[in-house]
Amino acid sequence: PADETLTLDLPDRLLDQEFGQGRVVRFEDVDFPAALAHEPTRRFLRDTGLPEDGFLFQLDTDVPLPTLAEYYEDERPGEYTAAELPDGSDHLIRLGHLIEDNSLVVDGSTGAVLNWSEPEATLHALNTDVSTLAFTLWLLHREKAIDGTLSHELTTEAYDQLATTMTQTLSTVDPTGSAPAADWHYWTELFQDEAGGVL
Template identity: 65%
Template sequence: MSTTDAGVPAITLTEAELGRHIAHAPTRGLLAGPGLPAETDLLTFSPLRAHGLRTLGDATDGPFHLAEELRDRLVIGELLNPGGMERESILLDGDTGELTTAYLAGPGAPRPFAPSLATLLRFAAVTEELAGLRGRFASLAGTYGPRTVTEASRRLLALFAKGTDGRVPPYWKAAALIRPLALVAGPGTTSGLTLDVPARLLDQEFGHGRVARFEEVDFPATLTHEPTRRFLRETGLPEEAAVLHADTDAPLPTLTEYFSAEHCDDHLLDALPAHAGHLIRLGHLAEDDSLVVDGRTGAVLTLSGPGATLHPLNTDVSTLAFTLWLLHHERTIDGHLSNELSTQAYDHLAAAMIHTLTAVDPAATLPDTAWHYWTQLLQDGAGGEL
């Protein structure tokens, strides 16, 4: 095995290494010639460099009962799942060149991934073009909103459909449906926040009258971050969304005010963060975690009870609104496609959701973020629908 440095390091195999493992001529030609990139944005072939060609039977070392037709599948790579999710292995059928995926820990039925290595590399390349708004997506650069999302998704699905007889594998279908959603809101050049959320986006998604907009009398004096105040006045937040329940029945309280009203125990109140008077409670999440915004910076955090640690949730209220929109919109994607993904490959859908969230709002990836609510929510849902 050798690697070459021509822009992206390539992993190649000699004819002797290919040996009897791979009979499919186009696959042999690609592996012996141009080779495979060690890593793309979505997947890595580094296991091939580390271990050479090995069968699924060898990789699992015999502790699992494998169907006979799976034992000789070759383990050549892994999906780069985000947020600490278990990595799924990429398997190659040496006779047909077809690619599937399966988890090495207790592998079940393999899932279709691509009809060939050449097609797989094309799928990965066009997905990266979307992320960078270049190549076949360059004309969308600088445009945002639902129409841009629809067009980007249409283009990506069409590119994936080529070479698959229109049967796009679930992993790539999830990518085409979810990743373009990052284009629904543009950079916050006007709002002073991370995103400029389109004016009617939340109303269109959650329904007229179901988005709470606040007035100046609703804000405590310690909410001094003007872009946050303006966003809550003009754009607002959904009253009920995914796991969020917004506080709309009374003026927004600081954490000190809220827990003073809810708890008479001085010990519990003493356990509040030192700057609790600057943390404004916007509502609560499903597990009764308080959703708060720092009135000085606009950062959005969670707090579980008065004595718990604050955890970063979103960079600001604009990315909070995007997250709530994304979680809700995932449920409204075309029913046939959504049901197929939910039942066959929800982990692929969850990975695409986490990729999209972190691309728009890197709060989950900051060095001091040991635990992140949205990431955990999606990981927990990877066994079924949210």
């Protein structure tokens, strides 16, 4: 069945080589809530893992991983009522946070990776699954490493070209952001924000 595999079959140790030994967190089965029923996602988080600090993403290393509902109930009581959280928040597992008050969550049933925007109280598609999320974080880290070797600021033209290249590369591997239903996409918006200087 299609849901038995993830989009990408990443090389073993790709993340370890990029982020450094000991900076990639692998989870154990006891860390997963019952709501995380999608086996390929469980396997990826257990065997491959995710970087603890992905530049724009900070992994939650407090285990076990909470559902979005549990996270607000236990960590930030009173901030959101159950009615203000998205439908199915008891099946959305919080993996960590993105910049600007965005939570990165995975749908425990399908393995889809989503962005929960706190300021807007909205849920948007982020990546197809954890394999394409890992690739995105790898791509961003690669770009930062290359950028670190350059001694000059990017010109507007160069920035636009880099943003376009990053967006095209990501959409080739993971079409989530360029899908017709994607009226707004976190990574695409981030890449195109020259003033924010993410790239």
